[in-house]
Amino acid sequence: MSFEKTTGRFLFCVKRMVPERIIGMIRGVLFDMDGLMFDTERLAVDGWMEAARQLEIPLTREQTMSLRGLLPEVSRQRFIGWFGDGEIYDKGRDIRKAYVEQQIEEHGIPVKKGLFELLNYLREHGIHMAVATSTSRQSAERHWERAGVDQYFEASVCGSEVKAGKPAPDVFLTAAARIGCEPGECLVLEDSPNGVRAGRAAGCIVAMVPDLDQPDEECRALCDYVLEDLGKVIPILEKSGRE
Numbered sequence: 001m002s003f004e005k006t007t008g009r010f011l012f013c014v015k016r017m018v019p020e021r022i023i024g025m026i027r028g029v030l031f032d033m034d035g036l037m038f039d040t041e042r043l044a045v046d047g048w049m050e051a052a053r054q055l056e057i058p059l060t061r062e063q064t065m066s067l068r069g070l071l072p073e074v075s076r077q078r079f080i081g082w083f084g085d086g087e088i089y090d091k092g093r094d095i096r097k098a099y100v101e102q103q104i105e106e107h108g109i110p111v112k113k114g115l116f117e118l119l120n121y122l123r124e125h126g127i128h129m130a131v132a133t134s135t136s137r138q139s140a141e142r143h144w145e146r147a148g149v150d151q152y153f154e155a156s157v158c159g160s161e162v163k164a165g166k167p168a169p170d171v172f173l174t175a176a177a178r179i180g181c182e183p184g185e186c187l188v189l190e191d192s193p194n195g196v197r198a199g200r201a202a203g204c205i206v207a208m209v210p211d212l213d214q215p216d217e218e219c220r221a222l223c224d225y226v227l228e229d230l231g232k233v234i235p236i237l238e239k240s241g242r243e
Contacts, residue, residue, distance in 0.1 A: 037111070129153050136160075137158035140159075157178065189233065208220075
């Protein structure tokens with residue numbers, strides 16, 4: 001793997017060197033949402049910390065980070081393990097949701113760098129697009145409409161619409177099927193380790209665009225690409241099928 005150095009830190013911007021893995025033509029792109037399209041993971045973490053303050057529980061930022069990409073029922077089980085009470089999770093989730101909603105109402109949806117550049121490229125080149133997110137459909141659709149991206153996607157899979165959430169592959173397998181593509185023809189775009197694991201388990205090509213933290217060695221080994229921002233996806237698409 002080669003590296004590109006910029007602004008004093010290393011950004012991983014090239015394909016993982018795995019000779020036996022041949023990447024062909026990419027016909028579909030499957031987008032995670034929070035932390036990938038929108039800078040909402042930070043809001044969610046801040047919302048959980050506000051919930052911890054109000055409920056007077058010793059919830060750490062590291063614990064909230066581990067909840068990213070998980071379905072609510074899985075997160076609830078983690079809270080039971082941490083605090084012995086699922087009701088704390090229910091109350092905390094309500095506080096977190098209210099906090100995020102207030103921030104978005106006041107400041108709008110924070111869109112990640114390169115999103116519209118990539119969406120327009122995909123539409124112009126006839127590449128299928130779907131959203132595959134653990135967020136509930138009600139919340140997700142509200143985010144898409146506010147950000148003005150709902151017009152781009154031909155399919156979506158949300159929240160509890162699959163049997164098992166990330167890191168299980170269900171959400172990406174379902175999304176690929178809904179756009180008429182085989183998993184191996186789809187590029188998964190993710191920001192979290194759980195999402196990366198789900199994309200790899202589905203048999204998709206996986207690109208990570210890190211959000212709150214950089215991938216560790218285990219996570220990086222599961223990625224075909226680790227990219228600085230969504231705009232860096234375009235050169236991969238231009239090259240796909242020509243390697």
